[in-house]
Amino acid sequence: MAIEFLIPVSEEVLSLRTTSEPQTLGNKIKIHTETGGIPSFKNKRIAIVGVQETRSIGQPHQRKQNLTGIRKALYSLYIGNWSNSIIDLGNVPIGDKESDSMKVLHDIAKEMYQRNILLIAFGGSQENTLGLCSVYNELEVYYNLTSIDYKFDFGGDGNLISPDSYMSKLIANRPNYMSNFCNLGYQSYMVAQDEIDLMDRLYFESFRLGALTPDLRVVEPLMRDSDIVSMDMTSVKSNELQGGLTQVNGFTAQQFCALGRYVGISDRVRFVGIQNIPDTSAAANLTTQTMWYIIEGMHFRVNEYPFSTKENCVKYVVSCDNQELVFYQSSVSKRWWLEVQAEQDSNQEIRLISCAENDFYTAEKGVVPERWWKAIRRSII
Numbered sequence: 374m375a376i377e378f379l380i381p382v383s384e385e386v387l388s389l390r391t392t393s394e395p396q397t398l399g400n401k402i403k404i405h406t407e408t409g410g411i412p413s414f415k416n417k418r419i420a421i422v423g424v425q426e427t428r429s430i431g432q433p434h435q436r437k438q439n440l441t442g443i444r445k446a447l448y449s450l451y452i453g454n455w456s457n458s459i460i461d462l463g464n465v466p467i468g469d470k471e472s473d474s475m476k477v478l479h480d481i482a483k484e485m486y487q488r489n490i491l492l493i494a495f496g497g498s499q500e501n502t503l504g505l506c507s508v509y510n511e512l513e514v515y516y517n518l519t520s521i522d523y524k525f526d527f528g529g530d531g532n533l534i535s536p537d538s539y540m541s542k543l544i545a546n547r548p549n550y551m552s553n554f555c556n557l558g559y560q561s562y563m564v565a566q567d568e569i570d571l572m573d574r575l576y577f578e579s580f581r582l583g584a585l586t587p588d589l590r591v592v593e594p595l596m597r598d599s600d601i602v603s604m605d606m607t608s609v610k611s612n613e614l615q616g617g618l619t620q621v622n623g624f625t626a627q628q629f630c631a632l633g634r635y636v637g638i639s640d641r642v643r644f645v646g647i648q649n650i651p652d653t654s655a656a657a658n659l660t661t662q663t664m665w666y667i668i669e670g671m672h673f674r675v676n677e678y679p680f681s682t683k684e685n686c687v688k689y690v691v692s693c694d695n696q697e698l699v700f701y702q703s704s705v706s707k708r709w710w711l712e713v714q715a716e717q718d719s720n721q722e723i724r725l726i727s728c729a730e731n732d733f734y735t736a737e738k739g740v741v742p743e744r745w746w747k748a749i750r751r752s753i754i
Contacts, residue, residue: 375480399448424497594727617651637670
């Protein structure tokens with residue numbers, strides 16, 4: 374089992390528990406230690422694991438990312454009013470090849486998926502996303518991927534599709550069970566027009582940084598439809614992280630934490646990756662505080678997806694552009710969903726996609742919501 378390959382949490386980190394307050398995370402979560410081994414998974418809802426692999430981001434051969442500072446910061450945070458039981462699995466070891474490290478991450482993620490435990494992987498690079506997505510491909514389960522990143526990561530060296538980019542690998546993978554890809558926070562001047570055109574041709578979704586920062590609530594329906602969320606620290610502005618690999622423009626630390634809370638609230642998210650973390654104390658603190666908000670968000674999950682019954686929903690039928698659009702609003706959370714069925718295919722199963730309340734009012738005015746239109750196009754290509 375891959376669990377056996379995990380590296381226990383260091384004594385340097387564990388020693389902090391003796392001097393920390395009883396209500397801090399370090400004294401409340403179950404921890405993989407050298408002496409105690411891996412704790413029981415019984416009744417656990419959240420697992421965290423560190424990834425030390427950095428070769429794909431141009432670091433020296435087999436350089437290990439130091440995750441000690443991140444864990445120290447995490448263990449010092451106070452718990453919220455949560456019912457979530459958390460386990461720290463330790464770190465994924467550095468393999469002889471990068472693919473060895475990703476294989477261990479894949480196997481860990483697969484086991485957490487089968488145990489219905491939310492996995493938060495921190496450290497490493499976007500290659501982590503490949504390891505997480507490969508679980509769905511192996512199990513032949515369709516999934517939606519959302520990436521918080523300042524670019525799309527399709528190409529490189531002047532090529533639209535680069536064999537070294539993780540997104541190109543995801544698209545080229547066969548079999549491919551990725552139903553949708555959504556980018557949050559791309560910066561137009563950092564993305565080639567060819568990449569934007571490719572996103573349009575594939576009917577993927579993308580939202581510029583400037584379109585999100587005035588009101589982050591627009592991401593809630595997008596997170597609600599996500600199975601895997603990749604949170605790249607390069608999407609955070611550099612002065613928030615005391616330098617590193619980040620950009621002059623980007624999300625603020627507060628906005629990044631807010632995005633984490635939306636990730637946690639989503640009933641559907643199973644894997645979260647936080648990667649490309651600069652080696653600064655500010656980055657370590659932001660990583661752990663984002664994890665804190667993910668954990669808090671999970672505490673407020675309503676578990677409305679997928680619908681086991683529509684009894685707690687109000688159905689609305691709207692005539693729009695020669696189409697009948699069917700909306701549902703939850704009487705519990707007041708959130709909205711929209712029916713999708715491929716055109717000219719009455720045999721295809723009707724499914725629901727998340728949407729915003731504004732999509733309903735837009736449809737009433739005769740404008741087809743873009744999320745519905747793109748979902749229809751993806752279902753027939």
